[in-house]
Amino acid sequence: MSAPEPATRIRLALDKWVERRALLGAQALYRQGDEICHIAVGEAAPGVRATSGIAGRLYCANKPVLAVLAGVAEQEGLLGLRDPLARFFDEGAPAMAAVTVADLLGHTVRLPPALHTRSPSLGERARLIVGSATPRPGGAHYNAQTTSAVLGAILERVYSLPLADLVAHRVAGPLGLRDLALLPRPDRRYGPLHRRGGDMNFVPVEDEARGLHAANPGQAGVSTAADMGLLYADLLSSLEGGGRLLAPETAARLLRTGRQVQLYDLGARDWGLGFQRDLARDILGAGWGPDTFGHLGTAPRRTVVLHAADPAAGRVLTLRFFSPVDDRGVHRLTALV
Incomplete structure (x- = not known):
């Protein structure tokens, strides 16, 4: 069976970028209806051919994995999205007691983005955050680290399991995703991010591993484009009542647009x-x-990672770039569908 036309166009565009040395390499999954196409072009590292099986860091795109896990926990009766933090932490600052799980997921509690990053464990980091933090005044503001640390610790508490095991057993396992994990694993290939140097050669990003640890689930997480594509395909199926992980009402609740969130200095965004x-x-x-x-x-x-799912078209596109791509490139590439 030939690849869907959009997948062919995306592959050709990526090949041209690699040929011009604008991109080291990339992997992608394109799904339209029941058709799935895997794409891998260029290199994952200089001298290493890119394949669909090389995992890379998810950065902030790990947050949907935590959201799905929270949805699973809600379905199992272990937490409610409107539960306050006071239910999970005995010693919390008064200003934090009424903050809810939904506030953590929707960025509607404005906390400093990188609190207690040197904590030895996720549980200890969350305890310190909840016990001492004071939400800032003002509207919702995107938070890449602090809120996800608290959410991850809540999930560990309600399941009495490490977050890495929960990702493996409650999200990756049921879908057969071999490469989705909280942290890189020694038995799976991992491709660190590279950047283009002034001599047009690609070199490793020096601080790529910074923040890639178990106490920072908001920016940890590793996967392939293929595994994340299958996760998003299951979310589309969940909306129609055929997903493996979430019931339709749970998926719809997670995806319902809430308050606008200030995304750094890039303006207000829908979340x-x-x-x-x-x-x-x-x-x-x-x-x-x-x-x-x-x-x-x-x-x-x-952009290093892009995940997009369109319910009306039954379309999923997940991309992993082995060297970063600017906004114009993302816009042009995704218009090829």
Whole structure:
């Protein structure tokens, strides 16, 4: 069976970028209806051919994984999205007691983004955050680290298991995802991020591993584009009642657009609970429906990971770039659907 035309166009565009040395390499999954196409072009590292089986860091795009896990926990009766932090932490600062799980997922509690990053464990970091933090005044503001640390610790508490095991057993396992994990594993190939140097050669990003540890689940997480594509395909199926992980009402609740979130200095963006909801308006090229959801992973302002799912079209596109791509490139590439 031949590849769907959009997948062929995406592959050809990526090949041209690699040929011009604008991109080291990339992997992608394109799914339209029942057809799935895997793409791998260029190199994952100089001298290492890119394949669909080389995992890379998810950066902020790990937050939807935590959101799905929270949805699973809610379905199992272990937590409620409207539960306050006071239910899970005995010694919390008064200003934190009424903050809810949904606030953590939707970025509607404005906390400093990198509190207690040197904590020895996720549980200890969350305890320190909840016990001492004071939400800042003002509207919702995107938080890449602090809120996810608290959410991850809550999930560990309600399951009495490490977060890495929960990702493996409650999300990756049921879908047969071999490469989705909280941290790199010695038995799976991992490709660190590279950047293009002034001599047009690609070199490793020096601080790529910074923040890649178990106490920082908001920016940890590793996967292939293929595994994340299958996760998003299951989310689309969940909306129709055929998903393996979430019931339709749970998926719809996570994806419902909430308050606008200030994304650093890039302006206000629409958010659900763990998912970006304005990709079709502000990030992607033409051809994506208004209900498209997903997430970006950036380092620091250029895209490394892109996940997008369009319920109306039954379309999923997940991308992993082995060297970062600018906004114009993302817009042009995603318009090829």
